[in-house]
Amino acid sequence: MNLKQLSELLGLSQTTVSRALNGYPEVNEATRERVLQAVKETGYRPNKAAQRLATGKAGSIGLVMPTAPGHQSDVHFGEFLAGLGEEAVRHDFHFVIMPADPDDEVAALRRLAISGNVDALFVAYMRGHDPRLAMLKSLSMPYVVHGRSFGSEPDYPYLDIDNEGAFYDATRLLLQLGHTRFALMNGPMHLDFAIRRKNGVMSALAERGLTLEEGCVSHALMTDEQGLLAMEHFLQLPERPTAILCSSTVLALGAIRAVNQAGLRLGEDISLIAHDDVLPLLKPESFSVPLTTTRSSLRAAGVRIAQRLIGTVKQAGPFPDQELWKTELIVRASTGPVPQA
Amino acid sequence: MNLKQLSELLGLSQTTVSRALNGYPEVNEATRERVLQAVKETGYRPNKAAQRLATGKAGSIGLVMPTAPGHQSDVHFGEFLAGLGEEAVRHDFHFVIMPADPDDEVAALRRLAISGNVDALFVAYMRGHDPRLAMLKSLSMPYVVHGRSFGSEPDYPYLDIDNEGAFYDATRLLLQLGHTRFALMNGPMHLDFAIRRKNGVMSALAERGLTLEEGCVSHALMTDEQGLLAMEHFLQLPERPTAILCSSTVLALGAIRAVNQAGLRLGEDISLIAHDDVLPLLKPESFSVPLTTTRSSLRAAGVRIAQRLIGTVKQAGPFPDQELWKTELIVRASTGPVPQA
DNA sequence: TACATATTTGAAAGCGCTTTGGATGCCACT
DNA sequence: AGTGGCATCCAAAGCGCTTTCAAATATGTA
Numbered sequence: 001m002n003l004k005q006l007s008e009l010l011g012l013s014q015t016t017v018s019r020a021l022n023g024y025p026e027v028n029e030a031t032r033e034r035v036l037q038a039v040k041e042t043g044y045r046p047n048k049a050a051q052r053l054a055t056g057k058a059g060s061i062g063l064v065m066p067t068a069p070g071h072q073s074d075v076h077f078g079e080f081l082a083g084l085g086e087e088a089v090r091h092d093f094h095f096v097i098m099p100a101d102p103d104d105e106v107a108a109l110r111r112l113a114i115s116g117n118v119d120a121l122f123v124a125y126m127r128g129h130d131p132r133l134a135m136l137k138s139l140s141m142p143y144v145v146h147g148r149s150f151g152s153e154p155d156y157p158y159l160d161i162d163n164e165g166a167f168y169d170a171t172r173l174l175l176q177l178g179h180t181r182f183a184l185m186n187g188p189m190h191l192d193f194a195i196r197r198k199n200g201v202m203s204a205l206a207e208r209g210l211t212l213e214e215g216c217v218s219h220a221l222m223t224d225e226q227g228l229l230a231m232e233h234f235l236q237l238p239e240r241p242t243a244i245l246c247s248s249t250v251l252a253l254g255a256i257r258a259v260n261q262a263g264l265r266l267g268e269d270i271s272l273i274a275h276d277d278v279l280p281l282l283k284p285e286s287f288s289v290p291l292t293t294t295r296s297s298l299r300a301a302g303v304r305i306a307q308r309l310i311g312t313v314k315q316a317g318p319f320p321d322q323e324l325w326k327t328e329l330i331v332r333a334s335t336g337p338v339p340q341a
Numbered sequence: 342m343n344l345k346q347l348s349e350l351l352g353l354s355q356t357t358v359s360r361a362l363n364g365y366p367e368v369n370e371a372t373r374e375r376v377l378q379a380v381k382e383t384g385y386r387p388n389k390a391a392q393r394l395a396t397g398k399a400g401s402i403g404l405v406m407p408t409a410p411g412h413q414s415d416v417h418f419g420e421f422l423a424g425l426g427e428e429a430v431r432h433d434f435h436f437v438i439m440p441a442d443p444d445d446e447v448a449a450l451r452r453l454a455i456s457g458n459v460d461a462l463f464v465a466y467m468r469g470h471d472p473r474l475a476m477l478k479s480l481s482m483p484y485v486v487h488g489r490s491f492g493s494e495p496d497y498p499y500l501d502i503d504n505e506g507a508f509y510d511a512t513r514l515l516l517q518l519g520h521t522r523f524a525l526m527n528g529p530m531h532l533d534f535a536i537r538r539k540n541g542v543m544s545a546l547a548e549r550g551l552t553l554e555e556g557c558v559s560h561a562l563m564t565d566e567q568g569l570l571a572m573e574h575f576l577q578l579p580e581r582p583t584a585i586l587c588s589s590t591v592l593a594l595g596a597i598r599a600v601n602q603a604g605l606r607l608g609e610d611i612s613l614i615a616h617d618d619v620l621p622l623l624k625p626e627s628f629s630v631p632l633t634t635t636r637s638s639l640r641a642a643g644v645r646i647a648q649r650l651i652g653t654v655k656q657a658g659p660f661p662d663q664e665l666w667k668t669e670l671i672v673r674a675s676t677g678p679v680p681q682a
Numbered sequence: 683t684a685c686a687t688a689t690t691t692g693a694a695a696g697c698g699c700t701t702t703g704g705a706t707g708c709c710a711c712t
Numbered sequence: 713a714g715t716g717g718c719a720t721c722c723a724a725a726g727c728g729c730t731t732t733c734a735a736a737t738a739t740g741t742a
Contacts, residue, residue: 002727002728002729003728003729003730004728004729012691012692013691013692013693014692014693014728014729014730015691015692015693015694015730015731016690016691016692018729018730018731019691019730019731022730026689026690026691027689027690027691028689028690028691031690031691045452045455045456046728046729047394047457047727047728047729048456048457048458048729049390049393049394049399049457049458049727049728049729050394050697050727050728050729050730051728051729051730052390052697052729053388053390053391053394053697053698053699053727053728053729053730054696054697054728054729054730054731055697055729055730055731056697058390060437065422065423065426067423067426067427067430071423072621072622073419073420073422073423073620073621073640074419075416075419075622077419078414078415078416078418078419078422079414081406081414081419081438082406082408082412082414082440084440085406085408085438085440086408086440088440089408089439089440089441089442094437094438094439094440094456094458095436095437095438095440096401096435096436096437097422097426097435097436097438098430098435099423099425099426099427099429099430099435099436100430101430114386115386115389115435116386116388116389116390117389117390117435223621223622223624224622224623224624224627225624225627228627250622253594254627257628257629260601260629261629279414280413280414280564281413281416281564281565281591282565283564283565283566286565286566286569286595287598288598288601288602299414343697343698343699344698344699344700345698345699353721353722354721354722354723355698355699355700355722355723356700356701356721356722356723356724357720357721357722359699359700359701360700360701360721363700367719367720367721368719368720368721369719369720369721372720372721387698387699388697388698388699390697390698390699391697391698391699391700391727392698392699392700393699393727394697394698394699394700394727394728394729395698395699395700395701395726395727396699396700396701396727397727
């Protein structure tokens with residue numbers, strides 16, 4: 001069943017049927033009803049390819065998925081996608097996912113953009129001085145960046161959480177509890193959020209005249225394995241830190257294992273605050289010692305970015321270009337007063 | 342730059358240029374060279390929408406992503422996607438992901454199929470007597486099922502792992518170690534793999550005249566939280582099981598926490614074997630007590646399914662219709678002889 | 683009544699590609 | 713010379729939709 005057949009069936013022109021379907025005002029309400037009714041009965045669905053060819057709009061948002069033989073998939077990606085999807089499904093949008101080698105991000109993004117397969121781009125895994133920004137600006141296609149790029153002019157559309165503020169607040173909480181020896185388990189050094197979180201910690205410490213020792217910072221992929229290793233390292237330091245800031249509940253998982261193995265008690269000998277992306281897999285409240293966290297739902301961010309992207313494509317704008325979400329500091333049992341030496 | 346412009350530039354017809362580009366034999370080699378050269382210089386890229394409209398082929402494989410407000414995203418989904426992507430990138434294929442409510446799977450799949458956006462479908466999260474199979478068969482579109490549907494005629498293309506065999510072997514190992522009291526922490530009851538794994542355990546036990554008590558089986562979402570709960574339950578049973586079979590390393594995570602909290606030692610008081618999908622997030626060898634596992638890479642399955650799907654679309658056939666992969670039983674420290682009472 | 687103005691509909695021209703169904707020229711062969 | 717076969721190429725017809733431009737009808741106004 002195509003437009004032509006449908007319009008013949010109705011004794012109308014393709015034009016009128018098309019207009020009725022797309023909500024144009026110049027069509028009689030009665031005829032519109034009749035068309036809608038016929039659609040229901042015949043199960044007619046417009047051919048997307050043709051629609052796209054005619055309009056230039058694809059009804060899809062594109063994203064690059066880092067992947068390569070040996071490349072680790074990322075839990076956060078799936079969670080974020082779920083958020084995008086939740087919104088996309090409401091607008092009959094879909095995703096086009098371009099798998100690409102992480103070393104090939106810029107080129108992959110460009111390919112995706114010029115492929116004509118997508119109306120808008122979503123970009124994540126931002127780095128400091130990210131080279132993709134220049135490319136995106138040169139394209140004439142809407143995009144939203146998840147995160148920001150430290151060191152680049154902030155003149156691009158983004159949605160980010162206040163990483164610096166989150167870790168600043170978390171650090172202050174630990175300071176108030178009397179801690180003075182801090183360590184930070186962070187994500188990969190080149191990633192924007194890692195840079196900002198570190199800055200947050202440092203500026204809170206600086207206010208008290210404290211510093212973050214170089215040996216007390218780890219940068220690694222956010223897996224439990226790396227968490228374990230990093231924590232084992234911290235625990236062997238001569239001046240063992242009592243307060244740990246952790247960029248992910250996944251890292252925290254390994255870290256806590258190390259704490260337990262060392263015979264220490266979380267929330268007593270060692271205090272820990274982790275950033276919680278609200279991954280359904282790992283609920284901080286159901287850890288054996290519930291985790292104090294800075295919380296911001298990755299999924300909610302996905303929903304919002306999808307809104308902005310789809311809204312822009314549909315010209316249902318205007319949308320704020322730049323959003324910075326505060327995180328919540330949720331105190332649970334993994335933080336406590338500094339132990340008396 | 343489009344075909345028309347390119348062909349005018351070359352002084353050829355669109356027909357010839359199109360043929361040269363698509364490797365048709367009836368074009369002079371010299372002309373073909375000239376065309377290819379011009380493509381390189383101009384950076385011409387065929388418009389996918391037009392190509393698709395003309396050929397009916399989209400160069401993409403479609404999948405439904407279960408998502409809904411409140412619906413948990415699934416780590417396995419992301420990992421599998423990484424595998425699909427790894428292969429897709431080699432063939433310039435992309436994915437179209439249709440987000441859909443889990444209760445709406447059949448309809449979503451149909452919408453995706455008739456949307457004209459995809460050439461082939463990938464279907465996962467199979468259930469016993471899965472209603473999607475009938476629908477897929479009625480479509481005239483290639484598809485591959487990941488998993489199988491217990492209770493349905495196995496006359497559809499699939500790739501599955503030998504879940505029954507895996508859990509049969511795992512159970513036999515534990516039996517050889519002297520265990521007699523077993524428990525199974527499984528995935529949701531309606532899912533195919535859960536049914537088969539349970540069968541595997543039961544048939545190994547039956548060979549020794551043992552049975553799996555009803556109270557010793559849990560069916561739940563595969564999160565660490567559920568793992569914790571299930572294990573706590575098992576540990577309170579009057580005849581506490583000493584051998585645990587576990588459908589996921591994620592469940593094992595929670596389960597082991599429960600074991601530790603109960604003051605028991607994994608691999609001594611309690612033996613545990615988990616199925617390992619080779620999620621990069623959770624490596625069984627880096628658990629505090631390395632986990633004995635049945636292993637099969639989800640990602641590798643993704644690669645293979647993408648091969649079959651893309652191959653079928655490109656008619657690079659023929660592919661085996663049904664593949665059943667054996668799992669590896671890898672013995673580490675979480676299994677040991679039954680403790681002397 | 684006559685004319686201007688809304689309102690509602692349609693014919694037809696694309697969108698950029700593939701593919702059918704010839705053309706054209708050239709050669710070998712009878 | 714006449715015929716058939718082959719290698720190359722092209723014009724034009726779609727694919728199924730949107731949208732421009734124009735026409736037809738209905739409504740309002742003087």
